[in-house]
Amino acid sequence: MLTKVKPPAPKKIADRAIAVLEDHKAIDIRCIDVRHLTSLMDYMIVATGRSDRHVRSLGGALLDDCRQRKLQVLGTEGDKTGEWVLVDLVDVVVHIMLPRVRDFYEIEKLWDISPRREDAHHAHQRIQ
Numbered sequence: 292m293l294t295k296v297k298p299p300a301p302k303k304i305a306d307r308a309i310a311v312l313e314d315h316k317a318i319d320i321r322c323i324d325v326r327h328l329t330s331l332m333d334y335m336i337v338a339t340g341r342s343d344r345h346v347r348s349l350g351g352a353l354l355d356d357c358r359q360r361k362l363q364v365l366g367t368e369g370d371k372t373g374e375w376v377l378v379d380l381v382d383v384v385v386h387i388m389l390p391r392v393r394d395f396y397e398i399e400k401l402w403d404i405s406p407r408r409e410d411a412h413h414a415h416q417r418i419q
Contacts, residue, residue: 298362298363298381299362301332301333301334301381301382301383302333302334304334304362304380304381304382304383305322305333305334305336305383307356307360308336308353308378308380308383308385309322309336311352311353311356312336312338312349312352312353312385312387314352315348315349315352316341316345317338317339317340317349317387318338318339318340318341318390319337319338319339319393320336320337320338321336321337321338321399322334322335322336323335323336323337323399323402323403325402328402332381332382332383332384333382333383334382334383334384335383335384335385335386335398335402336383336384336385336386337385337386337388337393337398337399338385338386338387338388339387339388339389339390339393340373340387340388340389342373342389343372343373343374343389344373345373346373346374346375346376346387346388346389347370347373347376349376349387350367350369350370350376350378350385350387351370353378353385353387354367354378357378357380362380363380363381364378364379364380365379365380365381366379367379373389374388374389374392375387375388375389375392375396376388386398
């Protein structure tokens, strides 16, 4: 009888991705918990590489590690140009960017929104 192997928890995947990025000298690694904002993913990781070659190398190292650990990779984008590499690990999405690209798009500001108690309280009152 075949048994299915349960995939690791999203937090463990995020922690492993961060470790790989740190090992390969990524800069300014940030992990954002986005569970309260979307059902598409649980964590978004943003990191910076020093050059397009470094960005591609970081993405490649992450993919190699996922393959070795038999983690599901839904897809990658940007690994040809190296300005912005995206690695989709199902519940964890990793963005690796050049400094100028990260500064321009500021995606952390779009996603790093903490749920506010007042908003949740007012929304609850309107529903009743």
